[in-house]
Amino acid sequence: xxxxxxxxxxxxxxxxxxxxxxxDYLPSEAELAAAHSVSRDTIRKALAxxxxxxxxxxxxxxxxxxxxxxxxNFPVSALTSYQELVERLAINSRTNxxxxxxxxxxxxxxxxxxxxxxxxxxxxxxxxIVDDVASxxxxxxxxxxxxxEISRTAAAYSIYHYLxxxxxxxxxxxxxxxxxxxxxxxxxxxxxxxxxxxxxxVKSKGYLRDGRQFQFTDSRHKLDKFRFVDYAQRKx
Numbered sequence: 001x002x003x004x005x006x007x008x009x010x011x012x013x014x015x016x017x018x019x020x021x022x023x024d025y026l027p028s029e030a031e032l033a034a035a036h037s038v039s040r041d042t043i044r045k046a047l048a049x050x051x052x053x054x055x056x057x058x059x060x061x062x063x064x065x066x067x068x069x070x071x072x073n074f075p076v077s078a079l080t081s082y083q084e085l086v087e088r089l090a091i092n093s094r095t096n097x098x099x100x101x102x103x104x105x106x107x108x109x110x111x112x113x114x115x116x117x118x119x120x121x122x123x124x125x126x127x128x129i130v131d132d133v134a135s136x137x138x139x140x141x142x143x144x145x146x147x148x149e150i151s152r153t154a155a156a157y158s159i160y161h162y163l164x165x166x167x168x169x170x171x172x173x174x175x176x177x178x179x180x181x182x183x184x185x186x187x188x189x190x191x192x193x194x195x196x197x198x199x200x201x202v203k204s205k206g207y208l209r210d211g212r213q214f215q216f217t218d219s220r221h222k223l224d225k226f227r228f229v230d231y232a233q234r235k236x
Contacts, residue, residue, distance in 0.1 A: 004049070005046075007038070021066065023066060026047075049194075052194025067131050074227065074229065076178065076229070079171070083158035093128055095126050095129070095156050096127040098126060100155050103123050113205075113216035114205050122141065124139070125139050137199075138220075143213065143214050154166070169208055169214065171207075172209040176204040177202075179200075183196065187199055201221075202221070
């Protein structure tokens with residue numbers, strides 16, 4: 001094991017056992033280098049690993065700050081929007097709308113989404129920043145027949161809020177599939193992946209009360225940021 005990996009593991013252990021509180025700063029690069037009898041370049045490599053794994057964030061002029069590292073409980077059975085979860089769980093999050101465009105569904109997209117071939121859909125790509133870390137990439141497809149128009153403002157805030165409050169659609173249920181997927185080039189570009197090679201993918205199809213499918217979503221999550229939970233009650 002290389003020296004910077006050893007230092008990384010030691011600092012990681014100190015952070016996880018609470019030697020540093022969330023919001024505290026690690027000693028400076030010079031202080032860490034002196035304490036471990038290594039070069040500052042070695043310390044920078046160790047700090048880069050801590051940042052990649054969501055334990056610190058580098059703040060220009062201030063140093064390396066400890067950030068929240070406990071996984072967020074993400075309910076998979078609840079039919080709630082991301083914005084509703086943010087408000088309910090008090091998640092420190094913001095959304096960047098990367099793209100919104102119209103597509104004609106080809107054979108490959110039909111197999112993925114469940115929408116009919118040659119139908120029109122909106123595609124929305126949204127990046128979710130959680131605790132200053134790009135942690136979720138949501139790729140949504142919406143039936144243009146059901147959703148004729150959608151603004152950038154509505155897309156960036158909450159699709160469900162727009163569908164229910166503005167279009168008065170009656171959303172009934174979703175079908176979800178959770179898999180561990182290899183990262184894609186898009187994941188590398190829009191998520192703070194670090195040294196990871198996989199993401200958690202939550203694929204869901206949304207249906208209205210009348211049975212029509214209105215949405216397909218591929219929600220791609222950093223492995224270390226969320227803990228996916230469900231709640232079951234035994235029938236008597």
